[in-house]
Amino acid sequence: MCRNQAVLPLMLDVIFMFMLFALVLYWWDSRRCHEIVVQYCQRECERLGVQLLDSTVSHQRLWWRRNQKGWLEPCRVYVFEYSDDNDSRLHGYVVLLGRYVAQIKMPA
DSSP states (O other), X not given: OHXXXXXXXXXXXXXXHHHHXXXXXXXXXXXXXXXXXXXXXXXXXXXXXXXXXXXEEEEEEEEEEEOTTSOEEEEEEEEEEEESSSSOOEEEEEEEETTEEEEEEOOO
């Protein structure tokens, strides 16, 4: 009985450390994906001759989806605002599959 009582706190520590590691890894990956989307939006807005407003790109949704090779990857949707005439605020979105831009939508 004493042996089980000593193992339980150790197991809880290992589980806690694993969860903390997973949380930090998710945060780090999310920051990197956000940077990728911001850079992509800036380049795309520049290419189309519109202005990305306030460099605001916000994470909207996250789910799992299979890539072309059949592996599950996180699929994230980011929304942003841009203007084509400095008066209006138009909304666009970017779909990121893993770390690759799968789709961008910028209605005119």
